[in-house]
Amino acid sequence: MSSDKNMKILIVDDFSTMRRIIKNLLRDLGYNNTAEADDGNTALPMLKKGGFDFLITDWNMPGMDGLTLLKNVRAEEDLKDLPVLMVTAESKREQIIEAAQAGVNGYIVKPFTAATLKEKIDKIFERIGSAG
Amino acid sequence: MSTEASDLDRYAEKARELLNHAEAGDHEAVGEVLDELTRLRETELFREVGKLTRELHEALKSFRTDNRLSELAANDIPDAQDRLNHVIELTENAAHKTLTALEESLESLSGLGSEGQELAAEWKRFRQRELSATEFRDLSRRMDAFFQRLEAEGATVQSKLTDALMAQDYQDLTGQIIRRVMKLVKEVEDGLVSLISISAPERATERRKTADKRVADPSELEGPQVPGHESDTAVQGQDEVDDLLSSLGF
Numbered sequence: 001m002s003s004d005k006n007m008k009i010l011i012v013d014d015f016s017t018m019r020r021i022i023k024n025l026l027r028d029l030g031y032n033n034t035a036e037a038d039d040g041n042t043a044l045p046m047l048k049k050g051g052f053d054f055l056i057t058d059w060n061m062p063g064m065d066g067l068t069l070l071k072n073v074r075a076e077e078d079l080k081d082l083p084v085l086m087v088t089a090e091s092k093r094e095q096i097i098e099a100a101q102a103g104v105n106g107y108i109v110k111p112f113t114a115a116t117l118k119e120k121i122d123k124i125f126e127r128i129g130s131a132g
Numbered sequence: 133m134s135t136e137a138s139d140l141d142r143y144a145e146k147a148r149e150l151l152n153h154a155e156a157g158d159h160e161a162v163g164e165v166l167d168e169l170t171r172l173r174e175t176e177l178f179r180e181v182g183k184l185t186r187e188l189h190e191a192l193k194s195f196r197t198d199n200r201l202s203e204l205a206a207n208d209i210p211d212a213q214d215r216l217n218h219v220i221e222l223t224e225n226a227a228h229k230t231l232t233a234l235e236e237s238l239e240s241l242s243g244l245g246s247e248g249q250e251l252a253a254e255w256k257r258f259r260q261r262e263l264s265a266t267e268f269r270d271l272s273r274r275m276d277a278f279f280q281r282l283e284a285e286g287a288t289v290q291s292k293l294t295d296a297l298m299a300q301d302y303q304d305l306t307g308q309i310i311r312r313v314m315k316l317v318k319e320v321e322d323g324l325v326s327l328i329s330i331s332a333p334e335r336a337t338e339r340r341k342t343a344d345k346r347v348a349d350p351s352e353l354e355g356p357q358v359p360g361h362e363s364d365t366a367v368q369g370q371d372e373v374d375d376l377l378s379s380l381g382f
Contacts, residue, residue: 015304024297060353089356091366100380111301
């Protein structure tokens with residue numbers, strides 16, 4: 001199964017420019033159904049309301065950071081299977097491992113390319129498809 | 133405290149003696165007690181001067197040996213300069229990348245509109261059957277070329293605009309670096325404040341404790357790596373992230 005182009009994606013980053021870049025890249029890839037939040041505290045209630053198929057989040061944000069958001073998502077019965085892609089400047093091995101243990105589905109370090117974003121999204125949904 | 137307390141006791145004792153002698157009308161004894169009181173006052177003064185001298189000495193000593201401040205001056209400030217230079221580099225590169233993309237896009241698009249207008253006018257003449265066979269062959273050749281150009285330039289402009297879009301990621305990265313330097317500035321400020329309050333040592337230690345705690349926290353996020361200041365455990369790019377994750381079964 002490949003990703004559904006109509007799926008609803010939430011983009012979480014404290015920098016509006018980065019949200020705009022990701023949103024534009026997603027649009028280039030055919031994903032037009034996106035929403036934005038500037039940190040975990042804003043994102044979590046939006047996610048809880050339902051309707052989102054995919055979460056792309058930064059790590060280091062004021063308020064609730066991306067890792068805490070990820071842990072909250074995994075702890076929520078309705079959200080625990082939501083695919084989460086982390087796009088962050090945090091590049092220490094122990095942090096990548098920490099994110100993996102918290103249940104992230106993909107990890108991209110900034111600065112990144114359009115090709116990397118496409119590759120990771122495709123990979124995430126391929127794996128979800130093959131897992132049934 | 134104990135010297136001050138015993139000083140006060142002695143003052144009280146002398147004051148009582150003074151009162152007794154005065155009430156008894158013993159002028160000589162009153163004079164003696166007053167002399168003793170003056171001597172007592174002088175010793176106290178000397179002790180105060182000694183204490184001040186010691187404090188001044190300590191302050192000067194700690195001014196020279198305050199490790200954190202000298203560390204800040206020797207390492208962190210130059211480090212901050214490198215970080216800020218990196219910010220300048222990132223913003224400069226982004227501006228150039230954007231300008232290049234825009235200039236090349238403009239070049240790609242130049243003449244496209246006017247050529248289109250000309251061809252549309254010719255096409256209208258053709259629809260109205262005003263073109264000769266030779267003119268139509270010419271128009272058809274020009275239209276072929278125009279479509280080819282449109283196809284090529286369209287792709288070029290799209291890729292240039294994506295370049296310009298991607299170049300905007302500097303804002304996020306530089307913002308994070310600048311925030312870190314601001315944190316350092318705050319730390320220097322705290323250091324200077326504690327230097328000023330050195331005559332009140334309890335306050336200074338309190339500040340030092342919080343400063344140490346901040347440096348020692350290993351789970352603290354590092355943000356973007358700065359060239360020449362990479363963390364030992366940081367990965368070098370996306371390939372290493374992928375390798376690490378696949379080693380974890382991803």
